Amino acid sequence: MPVRVSRRTALLAPLAVAAGCLTDPWDTLPDTSLTIATGNPGGVFARYGEALSEVVTNRLDGLTSTTRLTDASVENLHLVSDGTCDVGFSLGDVASDAIRGSGVFESPQQVVALARTYDSFVHLVVRTDSGIKEVTDLRGRRVGIGAPSSGTRVVARRLLTRAGVRLSEIEVRTASLEASAAALGERRLDAFFFVSGLPNQAVLSLSDTVAIRLLDLGGLVRAMTSRFGPEYAAGPVPSSTYAMPSAVETISVKNYIVVHPQMPDEVAYALTRVMFEGQAEIERLAPDVRQPNLGAAVFTSPLDLHPGSVRYYRERRP
Numbered sequence: 440m441p442v443r444v445s446r447r448t449a450l451l452a453p454l455a456v457a458a459g460c461l462t463d464p465w466d467t468l469p470d471t472s473l474t475i476a477t478g479n480p481g482g483v484f485a486r487y488g489e490a491l492s493e494v495v496t497n498r499l500d501g502l503t504s505t506t507r508l509t510d511a512s513v514e515n516l517h518l519v520s521d522g523t524c525d526v527g528f529s530l531g532d533v534a535s536d537a538i539r540g541s542g543v544f545e546s547p548q549q550v551v552a553l554a555r556t557y558d559s560f561v562h563l564v565v566r567t568d569s570g571i572k573e574v575t576d577l578r579g580r581r582v583g584i585g586a587p588s589s590g591t592r593v594v595a596r597r598l599l600t601r602a603g604v605r606l607s608e609i610e611v612r613t614a615s616l617e618a619s620a621a622a623l624g625e626r627r628l629d630a631f632f633f634v635s636g637l638p639n640q641a642v643l644s645l646s647d648t649v650a651i652r653l654l655d656l657g658g659l660v661r662a663m664t665s666r667f668g669p670e671y672a673a674g675p676v677p678s679s680t681y682a683m684p685s686a687v688e689t690i691s692v693k694n695y696i697v698v699h700p701q702m703p704d705e706v707a708y709a710l711t712r713v714m715f716e717g718q719a720e721i722e723r724l725a726p727d728v729r730q731p732n733l734g735a736a737v738f739t740s741p742l743d744l745h746p747g748s749v750r751y752y753r754e755r756r757p
Contacts, residue, residue, distance in 0.1 A: 465709055472503040473706075476518045476527035478511035479586065479616035481641030482633070483559070483728055484528040490724035494717040499709055510615075512590030513543055519697055520548035526710065530559060530590035530634060531693030532670035535741050543593060550697040552739035553711050553748045557729035560674045561594055561690040562633045564623060564642060567650035571630055574602035574654065581610040583619035583631030594692065595632035601662040620645045630654075634692060636729055638680050646681040653681070657688030695739055696731075707747025715755075 475492050478484030485508060492504040507524060509515055515527030516537040527550075529537070536542035537550060565571045571580065577599075584599075584606075585591030592613075599606065612619070612628055620641045622628035633639065645651060653676055663671040674691030678684065696714070698707060718730050737744060737752050744752075 465705075465712065466498060467500045468502045468706065468709060470501045472505065473525040473710075474523075475504060475506045476509050476515040476524040477506050478509060478515070478528060479589070479633075479641075480508055481617045481620070481639070481644070482511070483557075483636035483639060484511055486640060486725045487556075487636075487721070487728045487730075488528060490721045490728070491714065491717075493724060494720045495710065495713050497720070498713050498717055502706075502709075510586035510588035512588075513593065514588035516544075516548050516550055516697065517588070519550050519699055522699060525698060525702065526553070527697050528556075529695050529697055530594070531555070531695055532667060533590040533593050534695050534697060535670055536593075538742060549699055549701075550742065551700045551745045552742040553696045553698055553707060553745055554714060554731045554736040555739050556694045556696055556731040556736075557636045558674065558691045559634045559636050559694050560676055561598065561656060561692070562635060562639060562642060563598075563630060563654040563656060563689070564620075564633065564645070564651055565630045565654060566623065566626075567652050567684065569629060571654065574598065574604060574656070574659070577604055577630055578608045579610075580629035581612055581627070583612045583614055583622070583628055583633075585613070585632055585634075586615050587613055590692075591632050591634045594634050594690075597663065597667065598632075598656065598659060598690070601659050601666065616641045623651070624649045636694070637676065638727065642681055646683075651681060652683045652685075653687045653689060655687040656690050660688075660690055663690060695742060697742070698745055700743075700745070702745060702747070704745075704747035704750070707745040708751050709747075711745075711748040711751045715751075 475488050477488030488506050492506045495504040512529040512533040518524040519527040537544050537548035540547035584595040619631035660673045672691050678686045
């Protein structure tokens with residue numbers, strides 16, 4: 440089956456040069472545009488993606504970048520693989536399923552990584568006065584498990600299963616992050632899952648008006664790692680993050696920035712370079728969002744790194 444590539448990527452294809460050599464200067468590219476698939480409004484994928492898109496447009500001559508709000512990981516991986524979008528954000532567990540064609544993916548998706556970015560943390564948000572203390576208390580409750588094509592939905596279903604809670608035992612609600620936060624605030628929802636970097640702006644805004652807390656999920660870390668492997672790890676969330684009564688231990692998940700394997704090396708190199716050399720500008724646009732660091736960026740297994748990114752990382756070796 441032929442690989443479908445976006446018109447934008449096709450326009451960039453002539454840039455690919457023999458032996459992976461790059462044109463000089465690195466930040467001059469032909470007049471074209473890229474689309475970055477981000478995530479839910481109010482989420483870190485969306486905030487970081489908007490900032491990265493603006494900096495990419497400012498730093499790379501001839502290239503214009505725009506963003507597309509999505510349900511996040513699952514949708515983003517499909518959009519990049521089929522060529523509808525050029526760049527996307529994804530949780531590591533969902534990306535691993537994507538390249539294998541397992542889980543929610545009927546066939547392997549055509550994606551590689553530019554970098555591993557910050558880690559995300561599983562948020563299971565409840566009102567402080569809800570009486571919900573652990574995952575099993577969700578039985579009979581109205582629970583948001585994430586938008587249909589989100590990585591949150593994948594993680595929520597896995598966590599509920601590991602905790603012994605069947606979907607049939609809860610009143611499942613499927614909505615975006617902001618809709619879920621509003622529903623919890625208005626008592627139309629008892630709890631909602633969301634997987635995000637810290638802090639999540641929608642959850643932070645909710646905590647300004649309603650006393651909330653995250654459920655401690657530390658007791659499920661071993662069950663998740665034994666079933667799904669090292670895609671999951673224990674991750675603490677300080678109480679100060681959302682003005683919570685106490686810190687909690689939850690589950691962290693790696694994040695990747697993915698592109699189609701046929702993205703020209705020059706473009707992948709330039710994007711990767713901006714991700715690191717434009718971090719001060721990104722910070723000004725998206726304060727407090729954690730950004731990728733060179734020490735961890737190359738660890739994207741089981742996803743391959745794009746050759747353009749590999750070149751940048753090799754240049755930065757001490």
